[in-house]
Amino acid sequence: MAKRETPSGGPPLDSLVGEAVHWDQAMSYGQYLNLESLLACQQPQSGEHDEMLFIVIHQVSELWLKQCLHEAHAAAAHIAEDRLQPAFKMLSRVARIQEQMIKAWEVLVTLTPADYVSFRDSLGQSSGLQSYQYRELEFLLGNKNAAMVEVHRGHPRHYERLTEVLEAPSLYDLCLQLLARRGFEIPADLLARDWSQPYQGSAEVERAWAEVYRHTDEHWELYELAEKLVDTEYNFHKWRFSHMKTVERIIGGKRGTGGTSGVAYLTKVLNLRFFPELWSVRTAM
Ligand code: HEM
């Protein structure tokens, strides 16, 4: 292999190991990553030591949500065009990102109830309910709830974006259309409907997935799609559960800053499904 030269045409990189290097080039690491802006985004309000962790963990989660949306929207577009292989690659990546997001709770549990109350008042009425990226991902996967858009009335850009995704077919709706294109009997009212309404499960769809699982040799691609969706929902559920338990550990039975009952609310939304028949089919097998 040819020795790599430095971009400026200086000595080979190998000889520079261990030495300070001053690149004479237009684009630096910090410029490319916009680090000055990124690292200026952590602005604790309270002066309490532990608020920094709270901010960083939320910002890291929002960055991962951004990447999940990037992958899941692209996966949906591929599924709509019958290109399942690239969609699989993207959904696998979403599942790996979700694992990172789940792991992050292990850092946050080092925050004690006393640490948290030391700066909780600085949060005012802000709350995770206002995470528009989280809501967009829920809508995109298939958990539609028009009422959750209202939280964003005061931010026209977020409101419009969420309304757009609410009113578009979810990833699961697109999968049902795919099943229909592949010859499965899917009721017409599931193939064209008011997409903003929550999806109600259907016996025909469950039968279609049962056929896929029983005869994988004839439906390898659809089987793989089903399992990728199950991985995503499984991880989503784990994230919600860990959030709920972490919240219980930190604030106990206190009400949420967003105005909900707190842990009781998080317990209620825990079991909302994206792909209901992919779970019910297991009983039907
Ligand atoms: C000390 C840590 C945390 C506490 C005490 C906490 C507490 C809560 C509570 C009580 C709610 C219910 C809404 C309300 O009334 O406020 C909620 C919702 C939410 N939180 Fe957290 N949370 C914490 C950390 C996080 C983190 C790290 C994230 C990551 C992004 C997050 C994202 C969300 C989201 C997306 C919701 C809306 C859930 C839904 O509507 O399904 N939270 N949180």
Ligand SMILES: N[C@@H](CC(=O)c1ccccc1NC=O)C(=O)O
């Ligand atoms: N709802 C939380 C506050 C909270 O969690 C929060 C507040 C501001 C920014 C992000 C938050 N995290 C997720 O819910 C509470 O009741 O303490």
